[in-house]
Amino acid sequence: MPVNELHHFTILTRDVEKTASFFKTALGFTKGFSPEPGFPVEWLYLGGVPVVHVVHSDNPGDTGSGRIDHAAFNCTDYAAVKSRLDGCDVTVREQTQPEIAVHQIFVESPEGVWLELVFDIDDYKSCQINN
16 A cells, blocks of 8 residues: 555644643653754654654644644655546645655645655655656
């Protein structure tokens, strides 16, 4: 199955430091490497894996699920997943982040929830060479 496991979820907050501190103090998460996206963010890790991304937003929405920005899944077989998405009537965005060796497809579900599909950059590059 090309979608393998949950990769991370992203929480929107007005106070990145306060939210991240809660996860670190109350739940034992640790701060880890994060790319520099140009806005306040802290990636929180469990066992060396970045599982919660805390991202600043001036308007994070109401409490509860309005603050969950997106969920991400580790995937394989970029070509198969991309082909499947191309056959659907959905909004898709893509980006490559070479500093963390991933290529991402962002897809919007019918109810407006964004899903991030995370591929190893070599999987993505091999498809680009073959096209």
